[in-house]
Amino acid sequence: HWEGPGRTADGHAVKLLANVADAASAETAAQGPVSGVGLFRTELSFLDRETEPTVEEQTAVYAGVLEPFAGGDRHVVVRTLDAGSDKPIAFATHPDEENPALGVRGLRLSFTDHGLLDRQLDAIAAAAHASGTPTWVMAPMVATVEEARDFAGAVRDRGLVPGVMVEVPSAALLADRILAEVDFLSIGTNDLTQYTMAADRLCSDLAHLTDPWQPAVLQLIAMTAAAGERAGKPVGVCGEAAADPLLACVLVGLGITSLSMASAAVRPVGARLATATSEQCREMARAALEAASPAAAREAARSV
Ligand code: PEP
Ligand code: MG
Numbered sequence: 001h002w003e004g005p006g007r008t009a010d011g012h013a014v015k016l017l018a019n020v021a022d023a024a025s026a027e028t029a030a031q032g033p034v035s036g037v038g039l040f041r042t043e044l045s046f047l048d049r050e051t052e053p054t055v056e057e058q059t060a061v062y063a064g065v066l067e068p069f070a071g072g073d074r075h076v077v078v079r080t081l082d083a084g085s086d087k088p089i090a091f092a093t094h095p096d097e098e099n100p101a102l103g104v105r106g107l108r109l110s111f112t113d114h115g116l117l118d119r120q121l122d123a124i125a126a127a128a129h130a131s132g133t134p135t136w137v138m139a140p141m142v143a144t145v146e147e148a149r150d151f152a153g154a155v156r157d158r159g160l161v162p163g164v165m166v167e168v169p170s171a172a173l174l175a176d177r178i179l180a181e182v183d184f185l186s187i188g189t190n191d192l193t194q195y196t197m198a199a200d201r202l203c204s205d206l207a208h209l210t211d212p213w214q215p216a217v218l219q220l221i222a223m224t225a226a227a228g229e230r231a232g233k234p235v236g237v238c239g240e241a242a243a244d245p246l247l248a249c250v251l252v253g254l255g256i257t258s259l260s261m262a263s264a265a266v267r268p269v270g271a272r273l274a275t276a277t278s279e280q281c282r283e284m285a286r287a288a289l290e291a292a293s294p295a296a297a298r299e300a301a302r303s304v
Helices: 023-030 042-046 055-069 106-112 114-131 145-156 169-173 175-179 189-197 215-231 245-254 263-273 278-290 294-302
Strands: 015-020 036-041 075-079 135-139 161-166 184-187 235-237 258-261
Touching: 015 023, 015 263, 023 036, 023 055, 023 263, 036 042, 036 055, 036 258, 042 055, 055 075, 055 114, 106 114, 114 135, 114 145, 135 145, 135 184, 145 161, 145 175, 161 169, 161 175, 169 175, 169 189, 169 215, 175 184, 175 215, 184 215, 189 215, 215 235, 215 245, 215 278, 245 258, 245 263, 245 278, 245 294, 258 263, 278 294
Parallel strands: 015 036, 015 258, 036 075, 075 135, 135 161, 161 184, 184 235, 235 258
Antiparallel strands: none
């Protein structure tokens, strides 16, 4: 019976974090064996809004997620609006794009309307300072070093800790240079897989391609984790991959320092991780990286 905190059989610490959408899921998560929140998807609070919520309205929504984690050393990673593509938001999404997944989504919204990001950061900062919860802020869909630098400046100006998501292969390839600008990285394996394999994450006919066990995806995760180790900065995974207990061991073996997942996945992942030593995790990672297919990678990791 596993009750946390996250660690391998030989005691190597791995932060296990929750993915949350609102105050209710944050309260549930806070009662579990988690070290905090690794992904608060802010856009999910505004799916039914026709107009942009005011800074005050946003502050109240963010405070509802931060407050359950106040008064301790647990932190919350707030993701700025990831509007567009699979998450259309009436007041932000650009209409009539030919290829919304490759369009103006996530941080790219700030290229044409910086006010939207500024107002959201003001609201996050107000909620963070009122609650006292350690608050990290990350941007989705970052593709360049310059984007990371600009975002980090805006977050630091408000006294918060900046990071970016690695969801676009360019960000994995530039991980060393991006880490020189920010304090942490969080790999979104759902989108990183979609963009690496050029396969729509919602297309069930392509499920064999949108599989995070694909060797090319594991290779990009390995590069990103290695950059984190060189910089001495945390690199987490917050996509669905983190909820797969076997893959969680592989990710830790690749050097990933935190895993963020739906609250219900935390106990199975924590329990599996507690059965593998760090050396076994590294062995599983080596075996998976060398495999020719997702099925072979699973088999190779399982047989360590
Ligand atoms: C991801 O892309 O892996 C991710 C965590 O973000 P989302 O699923 O919200 O796109
Ligand atoms: Mg994503």
